[in-house]
Amino acid sequence: MLGSTYMDDNAPKSEAPFLLSLSFFTRMLGPVLGYNLASRCLKLYVAPYLTPLINNNDPRWIGAWWLGWIIIALVLIFPSICISCFPRELPERARRRMLEQNTETNDDKEKNETSFHDMKKTLIRLCKNKVFMYTNVASIFFIIGFLPFWYFASKYIEIQFRVTASVASMVNGTMGLAAAAAGVLVSGAVISKFKPRAKYMAAWNTSVGILLAIGFTIYMFIRCPENEAAIKSSVNHMSSNLECSSGCHCDYVSYSPVCGEDSITYISPCHAGCSSSRKIDGKKIYEDCSCIASANATMITGFATDGPCPIDCHPSFVTFVVVCMFLNFIGSSSRASNFLVSVRCVDEKDKSASLGFHNTLLCLFAFVPVPIFAGSMFDKFCLVWGKTCESKGNCWLYDAEGLR
Numbered sequence: 001m002l003g004s005t006y007m008d009d010n011a012p013k014s015e016a017p018f019l020l021s022l023s024f025f026t027r028m029l030g031p032v033l034g035y036n037l038a039s040r041c042l043k044l045y046v047a048p049y050l051t052p053l054i055n056n057n058d059p060r061w062i063g064a065w066w067l068g069w070i071i072i073a074l075v076l077i078f079p080s081i082c083i084s085c086f087p088r089e090l091p092e093r094a095r096r097r098m099l100e101q102n103t104e105t106n107d108d109k110e111k112n113e114t115s116f117h118d119m120k121k122t123l124i125r126l127c128k129n130k131v132f133m134y135t136n137v138a139s140i141f142f143i144i145g146f147l148p149f150w151y152f153a154s155k156y157i158e159i160q161f162r163v164t165a166s167v168a169s170m171v172n173g174t175m176g177l178a179a180a181a182a183g184v185l186v187s188g189a190v191i192s193k194f195k196p197r198a199k200y201m202a203a204w205n206t207s208v209g210i211l212l213a214i215g216f217t218i219y220m221f222i223r224c225p226e227n228e229a230a231i232k233s234s235v236n237h238m239s240s241n242l243e244c245s246s247g248c249h250c251d252y253v254s255y256s257p258v259c260g261e262d263s264i265t266y267i268s269p270c271h272a273g274c275s276s277s278r279k280i281d282g283k284k285i286y287e288d289c290s291c292i293a294s295a296n297a298t299m300i301t302g303f304a305t306d307g308p309c310p311i312d313c314h315p316s317f318v319t320f321v322v323v324c325m326f327l328n329f330i331g332s333s334s335r336a337s338n339f340l341v342s343v344r345c346v347d348e349k350d351k352s353a354s355l356g357f358h359n360t361l362l363c364l365f366a367f368v369p370v371p372i373f374a375g376s377m378f379d380k381f382c383l384v385w386g387k388t389c390e391s392k393g394n395c396w397l398y399d400a401e402g403l404r
Contacts, residue, residue: 006086007019007020007023017188017191017192017336017340018188018189018191018192019188020188020336020339020340021184021185021187021188021189021191021192021335021336022185022188024181024184024188024332024335024336024339025181025182025184025185025188028177028180028181028184028332029177029181031173031177032173032174032177032178032181034068034072034173035169035170035172035173035174035177036170036173036174037068037071037072038065038068038169038173039166039167039169039170039173039174040166041063041064041065041067041068042056042063042064042065042165042166042169043056043063043166044063044064044067045061045062045063045064046062046063046064046065046066048064056164056165056166057164057307058307060254060255060256061164061165063165063166119353122350122353123353123357125347125350126346126350126353126354126357129345129346131341131345132342132345132346132354135338135341135342135345136357136358136361136362138205138209139338139358139362139366140361140362140365140366142209143362143366143367143370144365144366144370145212145213145216146212146331147366147367147370147371147374148370148371148373148374148377148378149216149219151371151374151375152374152378153168153172153176153324154168154169154172154173155168155378156403157171157172157317157320159398159400159403160223160224160227160313160320160400160403160404161224161227161313161316161317161320162224162227162308162311162313163313163317171321171324172324175321175324175325176324176325176328177328178325179324179325179326179328179329179332180328180329180331180332181332182329182332183328183329183330183331183332183333183335184332184333184335184336186333187332187333187334187335187336187337188336191336191337191340196337198340198341198344198345201337201338201340201341202337202341204333204334204337205334205337205338205341208330208331208333208334209334211327211330212327212330212331215323215326215327215330216327218323219320219323219404220404222316222319222320222323222404223316223400223401223404224311224313224316224317224400226311226312226313227311227313227400228400228401230264230265230308230309230311231383231397231398231399231400231401232401233264233265234257234264234265234266234267234397235383235384235397237264237266237267237271237291238266238267238271238384244273244290244291254268254386255267255268255384255386255396255397256268256269256306257307257308258272258274258286258304258305258306258307258308259304259305259306259307259308259309259310260272260289260291260292260302260303260304260309261292261294261295261302261303261304262292262293262295262302263309264292264309265308265309266291266292266304267384267396267397269286269289269304271291272286272289272291272292272304273289273290273291273292273301274286274287274288274289274290274303274304275287275288275289275290276288283305283306284305284306285303285304285305285306286303286304286305286306287301287303288301288303289301289302289303289304292304342354342355342358343355378403379395381398381399381402381403382395382397382398382399383397383398383399384396384397
C-alpha cells in the first residue's frame with residue numbers, strides 16, 4: 001500500500017488513477033503467474049525423489065507445494081534490489097515540496113514535525129473523518145464476505161466439480177485473476193478519461209457490492225447433481241454397517257476409493273468387501289467384492305476398479321467459471337475508485353498514516369479472524385475423516401451439497 005501512496009504522491013493528479021490501476025493490474029498478474037506455477041508444481045509428487053504408486057487424479061495425491069516457494073524467493077531478489085534503489089521522492093515531487101516549504105510559516109513547520117503526540121492527533125483526526133471511517137467499515141464487511149470463498153475457492157472447485165487440484169488452481173488463479181486484472185485496468189482507464197466526482201465513484205463501489213452479493217448467491221445454484229448423488233451413495237454404503245464389510249476395521253482403513261461395477265464409488269476396497277486383487281494392463285482390479293452385486297448371472301460377487309467412478313461435471317463447471325470470471329471483473333473494477341476515495345478524503349499529510357490505519361483495521365477484524373472461522377466452517381462439512389490410532393487425520397470426503 002505504501003507503494004501506491006508513493007506513486008500517488010509523485011504523479012500528476014490527472015494521471016494518478018490510470019497509473020494506480022496499472023499498478024494494481026501488474027500486482028494481480030503476480031497471483032496469476034503464482035497460481036499457474038502452483039498448478040505445475042502440484043502435478044509433481046510432494047517428494048520428487050520417490051516414485052508414487054498413484055497419479056495426480058487420485059484424491060490422495062499431494063503435489064510439490066513447497067517447490068513454488070523456492071522459485072518465487074529466487075525470482076523476488078532482483079525486483080527487491082531495484083525497488084530499494086528508488087529515492088525517497090522523485091525529482092518533480094522534490095521541486096514541488098521545495099516550493100511549498102518556501103511558502104510555509106514557522107508555525108507550519110513546527111506542525112509538520114513528527115512525534116508520538118503528532119501520531120495521536122493524526123489518529124484522532126482520522127477517526128473523526130466520517131467518509132474515511134465509513135469506507136473502512138465497508139471494506140471490512142466486504143472482505144468478511146469475500147475472503148472465505150477466496151481462500152477456499154480452489155478446494156471448493158475441486159470438491160464441487162470433481163476436478164484435480166492442479167486444474168482447480170489453474171482456473172481459480174489464472175482465469176479468475178486475469179479477469180480481475182482486466183477489470184482493474186479498464187476501470188482505471190475510465191476514471192482517468194472521465195474524471196468522475198468522488199460521490200459517483202462511491203456510488204459505483206456500492207453498486208459493485210450489491211452485484212457481488214447477488215453473484216455469490218448464484219453460486220449456490222450451480223451444481224453437479226451426479227457428483228452430489230455419488231457422494232451421498234458412498235457415504236450411505238459406508239455407514240450402513242453391511243455384513244459384507246464388517247470383517248475389517250473400516251474406521252482405520254486408508255481412503256482409497258474404488259469404482260464398483262454397480263457404478264457406485266466405495267470409500268475403499270474394504271468397504272466394497274473385496275478379498276483379492278490383480279493387475280490387468282497396468283490397472284488394478286479388485287475381485288470377490290461381496291458388497292457388490294455382479295452383473296454376471298453366473299457370478300455371486302462383483303468386481304471394482306481402482307479410483308472413483310467417472311462423473312461428467314463439465315457443463316456446470318464451465319458455467320461456474322464464466323460466472324466467476326464475470327464477478328471477478330466487476331468486483332475488481334471498484335478497486336481503483338475505492339483507493340482514490342480513501343486517499344482523497346483525508347489530508348495530504350495523513351495519507352500514509354490513513355493507509356496504515358486502514359490495513360490495521362482490516363487485519364484485526366477481517367484477515368485474522370475470518371480464515372479461522374471459515375476453516376472451522378469448512379471442516380463441518382467433512383463426511384469422512386482419516387483416522388489414526390491417536391487422533392483424527394485429514395478430511396477425505398466433503399459434502400458438496402452442504403458446501404454449496
